[in-house]
Amino acid sequence: MVGASTTVLGGTATQATPIYPDADPDPFYAAPPDLANKRPGEVLATREQPPLLIFPETTVTLIKFRSTNSAGRPIAATTTVLTPRSHQPDGPVLSYQHIINGLGTQCTVSRALYSTDPNLQIREAVLLNALLLSGWSIALPDHLGPTSAYGAARLGGQITLDGIRAVRRVPELAAAHSRIAMAGYSGGGMATAFAAAMAPKYAPELEIAGAATGGVPMNLVKMLQAVNLDPHPAFGLLMAAAIGLEREYPSRFPISDNLNANGVSARKTIANACTNEILVTGAGHSVRDYASSMTLVGDRNARAVVEENSLELFDGIPKIPIFEWHSPVDPLIPTDSILEVNRRYCAAGVPLQAELTYSPEHLSAAVLGIPSALFWLAARFRGDPAPTNC
Template sequence: MGAAILGISTAVFAPVTGPATAGPLYPVPDPDPFYASPADIAEKSPGEVLAARVMPPLAIFPATTVTLVKFRSTNSQGLPIAATSTVLTPPGRSPGGPLLSYQHIINGLGPRCAVSRVLYTADPTLQVREAVALNAVLARGWSVALPDHLGPTFAYGAARLGGQITLDGIRAVRAAGLGLHESRIAMAGYSGGGMATAWAAALAPRYAPELEIAGAAAGGVPANLVRMLQALDTNPHPAFGLVMAAGIGLEREYPDRFPISDSMNARGLVTRGAVANGCTNEILTAGAGRSVAEYAQSMSLVDDPEARAVVEENSLELFDGVPNMPVFEWHSASDPLIPVDSIVRTNRRYCDAGVPLHAERTLSPEHMSAAVLGIPSVLIWLEGRFRGDPAPSNC
């Protein structure tokens, strides 16, 4: 990419020259020991099942069995981590019936934001956010895996990590004794969940080449974090809290390469502490209408290649990998949150590489409504992949 794309305000992701004063602020540990990493995790293989637990039934998914699976995955430093995925098994599922790995939107920095936790929250608005679509899937007899794809430190913004956890989650769910070892597999997700889905598709040939995945449906994908930060610059934004959360998450995943806390002023550090375990509402409220300029010690444009490289490494448009499966991609006609042209360029690169890709642009001028508008087409496309039909392409 050109220098114009890479020349972003390093107040966002480059440390101020001087001694470190803050360091990463990690989330509180989950109080449930089930989520803890075992002492021998380094001896396990990626995707290996570490534990499984049958969970209480959920009224929002009638007669559906719920199983929480813990497995070994890998973080961005190549180190072993424990991750989790919640499996929904519909009543009367046929042996070998389809398995959909669905990556939820997780805008959060703490354990209570995990899908496995949100499903059992007392807040019904969180609980039913995507229940309608999931019930439509379960009614088709498909099992659904819902990975906690931000990992144990809730590294929001670490997109590549989400792809790895998604793939290891599929490995684990198939091996967990749930009758899914011969199931045809597909993946789907929107926005942050779409980012984890799209990264899983792009990483699959290298990270999990043994998995035969019938297709990946990814919508509203933040395909280029570099350009998103460039568009934000130092201007106030109603969703600035999500940008700050992504900086906190990336620092957790890359503490030596992305020390953003050292660039924060006193106000920034206070806000960081306030959202360090927050979920969507707290994060959006804390950052609504704020800007980089309010929280940074310096607006210096000093070029920090390591910090910039972290953002590039988590930008799908800049990744040279290509999916080895059909792809369905959908996005809004114009999106105030993500650069649509980065999605289009990524689609074009996939088409040039021979990927069967069907892209759909909804009429929505807004980010989240496009998710709903795309659901009917996504379900039809997924049904075709599970049947083994030839994948459509409008390249």
């Protein structure tokens, strides 16, 4: 996410030519012609999906709803709801923002659930099944939006909130008065954390019991400064985030106008790719390999895009309890930014429970923190007073 952003932080004011993903062949995902007349969170269509062997005794419902992109324009977004047979009317609903490291429409959660590609299948199936067995329904939004705008965290927050609105409005889900909570890690944590901070203004009518966020990249500016121009083993993901941000901010983040031949080739290779292909394509590369000029660093418009998607620099304050976990030695994210956000939330009176999970690797920290996060979420669903260790 970071190094590729450096490529465009000096992007000129020329007209960018983003490369968007191939349209999903399923017409269900298409935006209706009267989309602009719909309200955020309004249900556009629902469809019961085929049963999933990995989630036995569970109904799968795909919802298309109206949301809003980062420019304030209407978009059609989707969320998949898993409803266990044991779910009681108005029982708990968890909006779980899954990690989606991809630029293609086939990388979305709603597609990955049915993929036969082992690289795309949902790795948290065991965890999600445990929650389903507890009677919780689970909403899995495609929080990168219809153009797979990887890296656009504010967009993810808005789609998450509108997805919750939509879940409440589908009678068959029996969730109109459910206690609802949110959770997510890494990229999914970005969407979750932004949803929590944006809710008071974007969706003030929503009553959310709490949000559990882990391993959240809270300051993309600091991340790109840390990577600088050096080769990076995960540079493919960094490049993917730059492409995703250009899709969401085409005139303000014009990476396509600032790539050399190698950069253009890499962009074409990963424009419809998911995690593994993206990682392989960019492994060991750097900004120097793909940028057409090093004089591009410093453009105010491009930098503003990165800042707008950095939670540390966002002035919104959640009005719900927060559980936050991360490794203090995470090699991918600036942990000082997490501590600063926690400090600001505590000063504002947010009931925040922070937990350190000591792991030298980003993804393993997710596993270590999940048990405490789920215990915390269960308490929010019961209505217990939220703890704090501010």
